[in-house]
Amino acid sequence: MSFIKTIEKDLKELVNKLGYQIDNITLSTSNRPDLGEYQINDAMNLAKIYKTNPREIATKLAEKLQEDKRFINVNIAGAGFINISLSDDYLISCMNKMMEDVYNNIDLQNKKTIILDYGGANVAKALHVGHLRSANIGEALKRLANTLGVKTYADAHLGDWGRPIGLVMLELEKRNPNLPYFDPNYEGDYPKDNPVSNATLMEIYPLASTKAKESEEYMEEARDMTARLQNGERGLMVLWQKIMEVSKTDIKRIYDRLNTTFEIWNGESDSAIYIPELITYLESKNLVKDSEGARIVELQESTDDHEIPPLLLVKSNKTASYQTTDLACIWERVNKYNPNEIWYLADARQSLHFEQVFRAAQKAKIVNENTKLEFIPFGTVNGLDGKPFKTRDGDVMSLENLLDLAKMECEKKLLPNITEPERDKIAEMVGISAVKYADLIPHRLTDYIFDITKFSDLDGKTGPYLLYSTIRMKSLLKKAKEANISYQSIDVIGNNFDRDIMLNLINLAGSLTKSYESRSLNELADYIYKLTSSYNKFYSDNRILDEENITLRSSWLALTNLVLNTNLMLLNILGINCPDKM
């Protein structure tokens, strides 16, 4: 259990012993550093319940706290705020416990299994900016959950069964009408070679998409092609496999660049298999209705104070909607993995969709009451004009180009003596850090403007700043090693600079927990900045290797090592790699 949690637990017992019942006591970082390092505000709340003077309760509690060797400078101020600071001995012991095992300052979550759905890449088209946030936030949430002891499966959930793939096939047929895949009556073997390359794929979708928008006739043909595929027409299935092969390889390559990994590489098509039994099941529950040629599931409840549109189960052309595949996917996941929770990372604009799917799943009892379905929406990534990067016309910058841009921008600023091939690898790491950190530092729900110049800037709250600072720590420790200067433990506190770092380190557990609970990495991203920044202040004010007091010097080196390891752990959670120099 973390240091703060332990203290809070002790405080709670203390308060109970004093005769007051309370569920939790919160020890929070003080916003009046002149009065103490931490504050306890619960005396006021207790006074409200017990109808007494808050200062009276605060005084009783403070008397007890004064006897505790962990605390110094216990005082009461204002309406009944209790301020305390940590004693040097206690602070030092905390640091050494953290060095022994960082889990001495991490609060684990209850054991459970979560499936995270943060892919959604479409096999018919290139990954674009729209996929950036789900990849970054989803991957970081997964790593955070793992750090906190939660078992996870991430599913890429590829978009491989909808109209985009139908559009690509249609356009392919227009170009190569003689390919046997499109002939429903063809019974022979299909060619071994692949009629599509990644390049043609990237080019063909935007074109087909535009055509479909302009011509209703073309769109109708695409719908028909999609329906034929979904009905499992032999030639189209073979072609589909070939497209998948090409596309998946490329998608994996780009997710790789973003340090985004999936344990499950399923797609909508894998869920689609379950659609017939799903529909039979829904019918047996009397939940399916006919409506305007389509089949729907009504979701409106009498208790609703506003309108909830029905779920579209089968379109009038007999194909499945994405609501159906999502529902079938829940069916599949429950049967295969029986997770405690399923987390869906998607743009906030999809909230109605997920509300509908979740309602349908609960109404039909596809999930039991213990399975939690959670939609984790995020804000839009906007262009410099403040408008979202459009995705449907295909006329947007691909994710790949965007990452290259960041890489190029960061490459310019690397040390001149770093040469190829190393230079390329480091530029990639720094570029990715710029993109990822910028994506994770705003609150999840906030829309933000993608400004590559700003993100790659080395001043301020950016990925490159964090990497640079972390590298300095690495570099310092390397120098110490070269000079045969050893260090083991933290034995003394030298000044307010190193003390401030320690206080930041104490907050690690709270920061991880808070980020996990809010499902937003901004808290954690900000925490790394604070920790790093406090180290930089210390670094610029103290000559560590030149310190004559040997005990102090080794304490400082040990502290540097602790901050370094903490930073590396946190950067790793955010999906950011750190080079040795830049």
Place this chain on the structure above:
RNA sequence: GUCCCAGUAGCUCAGCUGGAUAGAGCAAUGCCCUUCUAAGGCAUCGGUCGGGGGUUCGAAUCUCUCCUGGGACACCA
């Protein structure tokens, strides 16, 4: 029309399970390099927390209402 999200410093944002004097980064101004990567650090400047009412000892935070901006409302995903 219904529902969702947002409005905090010149700009970009954090804080929103109510707590003391609202914080960061950028920009601006002025300092600190014979020094472990100055890609750094320090200081200053900067605020009717969209408006108004309510609850409370206490409201950026809860509530009501209005204004402004963005978004979603079945046969795209």
